[in-house]
Amino acid sequence: MTDFVDTFGASLDALVSAAQKVASQSAAARGLSATALIAAQGAIAGARRDLDASAAVVAGEIAARSRPEAGHAGLAQQEGFRTPEALVQHATGSTAREAMALVRVGGMIRDSMVHDSTVDATGAPTSPAAEPWLAPVGAAVASGALSVAAAEAIRGGLGGPNETVSIEALRDAAVELVRVGSGDDSGPGLGAGFTVNADQMFRRARDARDDLDEAGIAIRERERRQLRSLRRWRKPDGMTRYTWELDPESAALVDGIYDQLTSPRRGGPRMVDKAEQKRALAVERDPRTTDQLASDGLLELLGIGIAVGGDIGTGTGTGSSAGLRQLIGVRNPAVRVLVSAEHLAAGNLTSRTGHGHIEGHPDPISIETVERIACTNGIIPIHFDAHGQAVDVGREQRLFTRRQRIGLAARDGGCRWPECQRPPGWTEAHHVNHWQRDHGETSIDNGILLCRHHHLLLHDNHWEITRRGAEYWLIPPPGIDPDQTARPMPSKSPALRDLLSKRSA
Numbered sequence: 001m002t003d004f005v006d007t008f009g010a011s012l013d014a015l016v017s018a019a020q021k022v023a024s025q026s027a028a029a030r031g032l033s034a035t036a037l038i039a040a041q042g043a044i045a046g047a048r049r050d051l052d053a054s055a056a057v058v059a060g061e062i063a064a065r066s067r068p069e070a071g072h073a074g075l076a077q078q079e080g081f082r083t084p085e086a087l088v089q090h091a092t093g094s095t096a097r098e099a100m101a102l103v104r105v106g107g108m109i110r111d112s113m114v115h116d117s118t119v120d121a122t123g124a125p126t127s128p129a130a131e132p133w134l135a136p137v138g139a140a141v142a143s144g145a146l147s148v149a150a151a152e153a154i155r156g157g158l159g160g161p162n163e164t165v166s167i168e169a170l171r172d173a174a175v176e177l178v179r180v181g182s183g184d185d186s187g188p189g190l191g192a193g194f195t196v197n198a199d200q201m202f203r204r205a206r207d208a209r210d211d212l213d214e215a216g217i218a219i220r221e222r223e224r225r226q227l228r229s230l231r232r233w234r235k236p237d238g239m240t241r242y243t244w245e246l247d248p249e250s251a252a253l254v255d256g257i258y259d260q261l262t263s264p265r266r267g268g269p270r271m272v273d274k275a276e277q278k279r280a281l282a283v284e285r286d287p288r289t290t291d292q293l294a295s296d297g298l299l300e301l302l303g304i305g306i307a308v309g310g311d312i313g314t315g316t317g318t319g320s321s322a323g324l325r326q327l328i329g330v331r332n333p334a335v336r337v338l339v340s341a342e343h344l345a346a347g348n349l350t351s352r353t354g355h356g357h358i359e360g361h362p363d364p365i366s367i368e369t370v371e372r373i374a375c376t377n378g379i380i381p382i383h384f385d386a387h388g389q390a391v392d393v394g395r396e397q398r399l400f401t402r403r404q405r406i407g408l409a410a411r412d413g414g415c416r417w418p419e420c421q422r423p424p425g426w427t428e429a430h431h432v433n434h435w436q437r438d439h440g441e442t443s444i445d446n447g448i449l450l451c452r453h454h455h456l457l458l459h460d461n462h463w464e465i466t467r468r469g470a471e472y473w474l475i476p477p478p479g480i481d482p483d484q485t486a487r488p489m490p491s492k493s494p495a496l497r498d499l500l501s502k503r504s505a
């Protein structure tokens with residue numbers, strides 16, 4: 001056993017120094033002929049497959065020592081990681097997906113070594129193979145004939161046994177896929193393992209599965225539904241990525257929404273309806289990219305969903321708001337921002353300084369964004385003593401009430417930005433005199449409805465709104481119009497128009 005471990009260590013050292021030697025010979029690569037260059041690339045890929053296999057073996061061992069039944073005594077948990085995949089990711093610096101593949105394929109290689117014995121090489125008892133039909137795949141990876149990615153593709157495409165598909169049938173299919181994947185029937189030229197890439201391998205494995213299992217089509221449909229997920233990743237650049245996996249049926253619904261949001265851009269059908277034509281033209285001329293439009297549109301839809309249950313938390317919900325409460329609980333989801341009173345008061349009208357933080361997010365945000373969010377969501381003062389202890393949490397201030405919002409919706413009829421067609425449900429209530437900077441009141445005449453996009457534009461680019469009686473005017477920033485000529489912001493409410501015309505008649 002000690003011999004084996006010593007050999008393993010010596011092999012690793014040799015491997016590392018050999019790779020370093022090759023890497024340091026970039027000058028030599030320049031001297032190679034085209035044929036030799038391509039051959040070199042193939043040889044390195046082969047070595048890399050072997051290396052990946054070694055990495056998978058090690059990952060499999062890490063996973064085996066981290067088995068759930070070991071609990072906190074498991075290797076990963078002892079090292080401070082929740083799962084063996086997390087430990088492998090930490091050790092390799094790879095993506096989570098790559099680490100997961102290594103661990104899974106490591107498991108396949110272990111399975112391929114299990115055979116019938118109940119003890120392993122060290123004399124420790126082995127657990128039975130978890131996915132015995134994948135043993136040929138594990139063996140092919142271990143021998144360097146198949147890449148880790150291809151092995152993962154076979155595993156995913158083939159799936160597991162069920163009432164109609166036996167382990168034996170799956171094993172036979174796996175053997176055939178390994179034969180294809182390791183290039184046994186490859187044509188001349190590219191060499192072993194390169195005839196079928198991992199994506200094609202997944203498709204082939206899936207086809208093999210369908211051949212085996214006509215009845216399983218319904219089962220796989222159900223399985224695909226089980227795979228639905230919405231995952232969140234905090235990216236190092238401060239962005240947050242959501243990965244949304246949808247089964248075909250759910251995707252069809254979301255696709256419908258996505259297409260509606262973006263179709264005028266993608267050459268969708270021409271509309272006969274006048275209002276639709278107008279909307280299509282507006283979308284085509286919108287300066288945002290198609291991806292941005294889709295993102296903003298979905299956000300607005302979510303906002304509408306929350307607004308529908310605007311009175312959640314008061315306990316007097318209507319049917320739809322009761323449904324919403326059940327879905328998201330009593331706390332209305334709102335972005336919470338932390339900012340010091342000093343930062344909020346700093347700067348002047350045209351030159352703002354200072355910044356805030358979104359709760360739970362490491363990156364600072366601009367004072368313009370702080371103001372816009374406070375404009376919509378209100379503010380709660382928190383007082384700290386000299387030692388940094390929070391001594392008092394004040395009451396929520398300057399939030400338009402539900403009744404005021406109803407009044408604003410009736411008066412404005414939607415976003416009041418010139419030419420904008422967004423309905424009231426898609427808007428946020430902006431304080432004409434900024435609540436903190438100008439000590440603006442939270443009253444209906446100091447409020448105006450703007451869609452999210454225009455609310456953002458206004459705060460970020462320092463547009464201003466002034467009120468003359470019941471009229472609101474938009475003042476462009478000097479950078480856009482040096483004369484800062486006021487632009488009218490007429491109400492979009494047809495009901496109000498009716499009312500006023502009756503009165504003047």
Ligand SMILES: [Zn+2]
Pocket residue numbers: 371372375376429430431455459
């Ligand atoms: Zn605002």
Ligand SMILES: [Zn+2]
Pocket residue numbers: 415416417420421422450451452453454
């Ligand atoms: Zn708007």
